[in-house]
Amino acid sequence: MCGIYCCISARGHCELDPEDARILGRRGPDALTTHKTTITTDTHVRYLTFTASVLALRGAQVQVQPIVDQPSGSILCWNGEAWNFDGQPVPDNDTHFISTILFEACKHSSDVEGDVLKVLSKISGPYAFVFYDAKSLKLYFGRDALGRRSLTVDDRCDNDANLTIASVVGKSIGTTAQEIKTAQVYLLDLKQPQLALTALRYETFSPRINKAVPIQPISLSDTPSTQAVSNLVDKLTTSLQLRVQGIPTYTAINDSEDPAKVAILFSGGLDCTLIARLCHELLPKDQPIDLLNVAFENPRVVNARSSSKIASRCASDVDTYEACPDRLTGRSSFAELVKVCSERQWRFVAINIPYEDFLEHRSNIIQLMYPHNTEMDLSITAALYFAARGQGSVATPGDDTFYKPYTTTARVLLSGLGADELFGGYARHAAAFTRAGYEGLNDELEIDFMRIGTRNLGRDDRVISHWGKETRYPFLDEKFVEFALSLPAWEKCGFRTGNPVPKHFEIAPAARAIEDLHPEKMLLRCAMWHLGMKGAAAEKKRAIQFGARTAKMIGGKTKGTDIVSVD
Template sequence: MCGIHGVVSTVAIPSISSELRNALSNRGPDHFGQADRELLISNGDSVIHLNFTSTVLALRGDHVARQPLESPTTGSVLCWNGEAWRIDGQPISRKNDGELILAKLDATGAPSAEPRESQILNTLRSIDGPVAFLYYDAQIRCLYFGRDRLGRRSLLINQAEDGNSISFSSVADVPVTGWEEVQADGIYSLNLESRLATPQGLKLDTRITKHEWLPSGRDHMVSSIGSFNMALPPEEHKLDFDSASVEMLRHRLSESLKLRVLNIPEPPSTLSDSDVRVAILFSGGLDSTVLARLAHDLVPTSQGIDLINVAFENPRQVAVDKTVRRAQPSLQATDVYEACPDRVTGRKAFPQLRSTCPDRHWRFIAVNVPYEEAISHKSRVVSLMYPHNTEMDLSIAFALYFAARGIGHSYTHKCDWEPTPPIITSPARVLLSGLGADELFGGYSRHEVAFKTGGYPRLVEELKLDISRIGQRNLGRDDRIMAHWGKEVRFPYLDEELVRFAISSPVWEKCDFQNQFHPAVIDPAKRILRLLADRLGLEAIAREKKRAIQFGSRTAKMGSRTGKVRGTTTIA
């Protein structure tokens, strides 16, 4: 994880603001670096200034790869934010991925019948993983930039109204306006040799060229990853414990986790008495608990795993609870945090993990956020999630922000819920998120509605639509929120190979809304994942209901007394 920033301008570039420098350094606390270039244009009387800034959170390789990465032979510059898990289909684990990418981009200068730009684009297209990048190729004077196919890392763009400059950043330089998300639908380039004739003379041509991730024309292609299986089921079909797809999912998900939980360096200067390098955003629901269970099979038992569970004091819910107790005086008062749905499911799931994996040092970290504390951080959260600006954005951002901070009461025993456990800060710099499972395996209520209104044809179309728009969702926002704490969030369900497996599988091997499967009622939604959970010894988790994070943690509409504010309402 890194913070990257770049400016291309026809005028001298001032230093970045102290606020932006701090925001970038929060993302990458291990190194701060800058690189400058000046390009003489035409007959030498015109100059383009380029400034690149990178901060580094060192999680790959055996050393801190100081950025911006600069080629000693060509003078090219790479600002790299993210993780290349595979290049040309080959896994990368122990080496620094940014240095490998720059070396491959440099190697494209070798004699070839293929144009240099095509070589550069093919190198960038060969990467699997969550990335955002700025790459200035000094040989052809072109700047390439973009986000991965699923948009898992943040990159913003801001084009000056006067046309004299264009800026890029992992996080917005608030209160500067005009920032927009770079779309995750291709690789973009800016030709720095090109000029526009204006009444004032030649100016920088800020017209941007888009290069597709994959050539168009393939049927039912989604997210530039693979073709969606549109097949409809035969009359007789079932998804149960004997289905081969369940074991295939276990294999794919384990392979995804291997890349994301192994070879993580120990956090520097940790004050913790435990070796904890991985934490899980843990609601106690199906998606996160399966990740925890499979991570246990891979992470050395000498390392602990933290389970971060967040709950909020929502004044609106507190008022509702008081009203209920007034109407029913016999009801006992409940702890505002312990009553949160995600806390309830988290408490249930924790003992199951401990009993299933007794040789693992698990810590359940209960993050309790008072209303006043949440509001005191609101301005920072709003600036981090910018340019997103709705009530729903804020609800989700609050939950992710405090979860990533990782400060909470630490529990280590399955039944011993002490009234005053110690407060700790999780030292883990890698966070695992279960996001993506609902889109891949049919976990949303709208998928069941689609089946009821249009059968399997309508369900197939709805699943295809959901997966195709993952890159248009809010993962850039989530990246900005959580990276603020010097943490990197990783999405095992959104591994490209796992996504290819999911979209190539027929719908009836992922969810089954036609055949009600009983053994103590395993729901049809995400049934493949529920069957896997049961196989892993998580029987109760396999039967848990889905709940959105803003409702499970009770951040939804915290500022509304009536709860009638729409999620799409712009933040006041």
């Protein structure tokens, strides 16, 4: 994980605002470096300023950025993980690997634009980048086709204003900045006297969703096929293997007793618990795994409980945090993990956030999530922000009644994001099926997947990375996405013609058989069932803002689409 800042100016080299430099440095605490260069043509002068921070997670040494190719003067700022290149694993440090290929591709090329696109299109993994080719005086920037890393641009392109590109929006980039789109690479030809952005399409695109409709839907089996379940486990395990194995050990965690390299954003729900269960098969048994579970003190919920006649009689016995839905689910799934995977040290990190703490950090969260700016954005990112900080308490081994302060040492955080979009986990998917059958469900799944990069990923990256952590998304690996999209809807979900679809607020009884599981994300539920986690397999989907109780923290009349107040 790294932070990127690039400024192109006609007036002189840009000086990064000290507060912005601090925020950029928090994304990459291992190095923060600036490189400046000047372009002089017959008609104009351009001043280029590149700053990059580095969170080192690949290779034996920290690869300081920006990377400058001394013979040519070309420059790369890279924020990402290239897991594979042209179908082959990327060895050692991926930043060095990608920079070498880009620099070499441009040295003798007669089609620089085409060759840069070819290189980028062969990368499998999340990334954002800024690349300056000194030979052609062209600057490229963008993020991967799924949008798993943040990159914003202020594209007021004229000779009297700076053009700025950055991982996080701050004072140095301005309030007109926007997240860049995910399906294209942007090009600036710096030989031209006027700056103008050109969009180039990636050579490869994500595969299309399978929109098949069953010929005889009434005769479908109640559950996905055994082969689909087996393939899911195999492909998700392969995705996880890339993301959890080979993480270096750093001096910063050597002083910690039993340091964790991997932590999971853990609500106790289906997606994150499946990730945890498969991680157990991949990591050494003596390596602990931290489960980060966040719960908030929401005044609206507390007041509602205290005003209830029934609740008031036992209010003193109710812990605000332990009563949060995600805390209840989290502890339940944690207990099942401990039982099924007893050889592992699982650390349930209870992260309790008082209302005062939320207010103290609120303005910082709002700045980090920008240009996203709604109440729903705030309620989601507040939970991610404090969960990623990883500061809470854990039970003392052998004594579940005594808790001690604990902050995770893990720099890699795993998230289950993408499972709902790929496997039909939202209430609107059930509604679409009820309204228009498999055709409606397919259309809704396609919409959700296509907008995940602009709706979630860039925003979440800006917030989580503030703590010097990198989020990895096993469900959004390119090969796994290709597999998930190729499946027909009835192999992913348990929605069946002729069977009533439960409403999102209806609570089904505990599943006694696999056929009784909730229909949404049925394929994942079947996988969990066969992995011995029958309790977690039956967990209902719950949005993070309701599970952690971050929804409507200030005032109960706000809507999710309302713009947040910055006061």
